[in-house]
Amino acid sequence: MRIGLLTEGGYPYVSGDARLWCDRLVRGLDQHEFDIYALSRSRRQEDEGWVTLPPQVSRVRTAPLWTAEDDGIAHGRRARRRFAEHYGELAAVLCASPSEEAATAEADRFGSALYGLAELARDEGGLSGALRSETAVRALERACRTPGAPRAARAARVPDLLAVAGHLERALRPLTLDWYEDDGLGSVDLCHATSGGPAALPGLLARHFSGVPLLVTEYGVQLRTHHLSATEASPSVRALLAAFHGRLAAEVYARAAVITPGNAHARRWQERCGADRDKIRTVYPGMDATRFAEVGESPECADPDTLAWVGRVEPTKDLISLLHAFAEVRKEEPKTRLRIIGVPAGSEGAAYLGHCKALAAQLFPDEADGLHAVGDNPVSFEEIGGPDIPSPAEAYASGAVTVLSSVVEGFPISLVESMFCGRATVSTDVGAVVEVIGGTGLVVPPRNPRALAEACVALLRDPERRARLGAAARARALELFTVEQNITAFHGIYLEIVSRHPVRRVVLDDTTGEPRPFAVPAEAHMPGRWTGPAARVVARGGPGWAAGPPVRANTPLPATEAAR
Structure with missing residues (x-):
C-alpha cells in the first residue's frame, strides 16, 4: 500500500524529532511505498539536510512553518x-x-x-x-x-x-498547501501523522477532500507540549491558544481511524481530550536492543558499589535531588560512588551542570578537587565517548544500579536502555516510568531524596535481588520495546485501517468517459508503470466525489516536490 507519512519538525531532516523511529519504521516496512510530507521548523533544520532515504520512499514534499511567504493573492x-x-x-x-x-x-x-x-x-x-x-x-x-x-x-x-x-497563521499554514490533489495526498491509501497538531492537519484535509483514512501516533502529546511551552505568554494569549489547540486535538482524535499513543500517560491525555477508547492502540516506541546485547547477556559490572545516572543534563532531570540522596547513601554505604554520565542540553543545561558540580563540591568538601576524575572522588561527571565510557552500553555497565531522578518525563528512553543491559533500577514515579518498569525495579516519589537514597541502599546491599530484577527488566524490555515489535504492530494497524476504511477510486476511460472496472488493482501502487496512460484516476472517499478535476495516472510531480 501507499502511505503518506506526515511529520512536523521531524523526519526526514537530520535534526528532526523522532527521526530514528520514523527511519526504522520506513525501512522495516519495505513492502509498502512511502510518500513523506514534512513541515520544517527552522532554516537551520532545512540547511542541515535529510537523512539517507531508503528506496521505498518515492517522494518528499516539504513546507516551512518558520517563515511566512506572501502568496501575492488578492481575494475578491x-x-x-x-x-x-x-x-x-x-x-x-x-x-x-x-x-x-x-x-x-x-x-x-x-x-x-x-x-x-x-x-x-x-x-x-x-x-x-x-x-x-x-x-x-x-x-x-x-x-x-x-x-x-x-x-x-x-x-x-x-x-x-x-x-x-x-500563532494561528503559523498553525493553519498547512491549509494553504498544494498537497491535497489527486497526485498528492489524494493518491495515498493511508495518512500516518507522526504527531498531533500541525502534522495531523494535512491528514485531516486529505480525509476531508479524498476520504483518506488517518492514523495518528503520539509519543509526546502535542497539546501537553503546548501547555508546557506557553508559560511566558500573557493569560489572554495562553487562554485563546489553549482553546485552539484543544479544539484541534479533539478534531484530530474524532476524525482519526486509529490513534496510537506511545504509553498510558499519553493515552490518558488523549482520552481527556475526547479520544474514543475504541480507537486507541498503545504502541511502545521501538528501540535498537542489539547495541546493548553484549552487556545484557553478561550483566556483571566493574564496581558493585557504583550508582550510574545516564541522560541529558537539564533541570527536569533533578540531579540536585540525586546529589542530596547520594549524600544520604554515603552515610550508610561509605564505599559507594556516583557516576553522572551525560551532556548538557543547550545553554540552560550547561548552567545547570555547573550548578550540580558546585553542589557536589559543597556536599563532599574533602573530595572536591578534580571532580571530573574517576579516582577517589565519590561523584564524577562524565560524557559518553571518552576513554572510560566509549558507548551508551558501557555507561550502563559501569554501575550496579541505574538511577532516574526526573521530575518530568515522557517515555523514559534511558530507563529502557538500562533494562536492555539487565540493570536493576531506582526511578521516580513520573510520566510512563511505572508502565515501563512494570514491577522490575524500585519506584519512589519525585523530589524525595530520602526515599531515593533508601531504595538505592536496599539494592546495593542485596546483590541477588539486583540480579533478579535486572534479568526480569531485560526480559520485559526485549518483549515490549524493540524495533521489531514496533514495526510488527504498525504493519498490522495499517492493514486493519485499510481493510475498514478503503479509499474508493474510479478510473475513467479517456475515450468513453465511463468508469473502467478493476482498473486500480493492488499492484497499482508498486513502483513502475502498472497503469495505462489512457486512464484518468478520480479519488472518491466517503459519500461524495473528491474536489478538483480528474488527473491522468502517473502524472509528473510538481516542481515544488523533491522526488526520491
Whole structure:
C-alpha cells in the first residue's frame, strides 16, 4: 500500500524529532511505498539536510512553518466575505464558554470553520495574507468582546490579539498547501501523522477532500507540549491558544481511524481530550536492543558499589535531588560512588551542570578537587565517548544500579536502555516510568531524596535481588520495546485501517468517459508503470466525489516536490 507519512519538525531532516523511529519504521516496512510530507521548523533544520532515504520512499514534499511567504493573492469581495465568515466562526468557538452540554456543537462549529477555510484556500489558491490581515485580528477582537466569553479572553488587548493571530497563521499554514490533489495526498491509501497538531492537519484535509483514512501516533502529546511551552505568554494569549489547540486535538482524535499513543500517560491525555477508547492502540516506541546485547547477556559490572545516572543534563532531570540522596547513601554505604554520565542540553543545561558540580563540591568538601576524575572522588561527571565510557552500553555497565531522578518525563528512553543491559533500577514515579518498569525495579516519589537514597541502599546491599530484577527488566524490555515489535504492530494497524476504511477510486476511460472496472488493482501502487496512460484516476472517499478535476495516472510531480 501507499502511505503518506506526515511529520512536523521531524523526519526526514537530520535534526528532526523522532527521526530514528520514523527511519526504522520506513525501512522495516519495505513492502509498502512511502510518500513523506514534512513541515520544517527552522532554516537551520532545512540547511542541515535529510537523512539517507531508503528506496521505498518515492517522494518528499516539504513546507516551512518558520517563515511566512506572501502568496501575492488578492481575494475578491466574495472570497473576503467567505474568509471573514469562516475565520469569525473559528474565533467565536475559541471564545465560547466551555460547557459539557455544548461540547459537541462547538466541535462541529470548529470543524466546519476549519474545513471552510481549507476549501476557500483550495478555491482561491492560498490564505497566507488573509490569515495575517486586519480582518483576522478584528474577528478575534469581536469574539473576545462577545458576552459570555471567558474572563481571560475579554481581557485581551491589541498586542495579545496580534500575537494570537500570528500563532494561528503559523498553525493553519498547512491549509494553504498544494498537497491535497489527486497526485498528492489524494493518491495515498493511508495518512500516518507522526504527531498531533500541525502534522495531523494535512491528514485531516486529505480525509476531508479524498476520504483518506488517518492514523495518528503520539509519543509526546502535542497539546501537553503546548501547555508546557506557553508559560511566558500573557493569560489572554495562553487562554485563546489553549482553546485552539484543544479544539484541534479533539478534531484530530474524532476524525482519526486509529490513534496510537506511545504509553498510558499519553493515552490518558488523549482520552481527556475526547479520544474514543475504541480507537486507541498503545504502541511502545521501538528501540535498537542489539547495541546493548553484549552487556545484557553478561550483566556483571566493574564496581558493585557504583550508582550510574545516564541522560541529558537539564533541570527536569533533578540531579540536585540525586546529589542530596547520594549524600544520604554515603552515610550508610561509605564505599559507594556516583557516576553522572551525560551532556548538557543547550545553554540552560550547561548552567545547570555547573550548578550540580558546585553542589557536589559543597556536599563532599574533602573530595572536591578534580571532580571530573574517576579516582577517589565519590561523584564524577562524565560524557559518553571518552576513554572510560566509549558507548551508551558501557555507561550502563559501569554501575550496579541505574538511577532516574526526573521530575518530568515522557517515555523514559534511558530507563529502557538500562533494562536492555539487565540493570536493576531506582526511578521516580513520573510520566510512563511505572508502565515501563512494570514491577522490575524500585519506584519512589519525585523530589524525595530520602526515599531515593533508601531504595538505592536496599539494592546495593542485596546483590541477588539486583540480579533478579535486572534479568526480569531485560526480559520485559526485549518483549515490549524493540524495533521489531514496533514495526510488527504498525504493519498490522495499517492493514486493519485499510481493510475498514478503503479509499474508493474510479478510473475513467479517456475515450468513453465511463468508469473502467478493476482498473486500480493492488499492484497499482508498486513502483513502475502498472497503469495505462489512457486512464484518468478520480479519488472518491466517503459519500461524495473528491474536489478538483480528474488527473491522468502517473502524472509528473510538481516542481515544488523533491522526488526520491
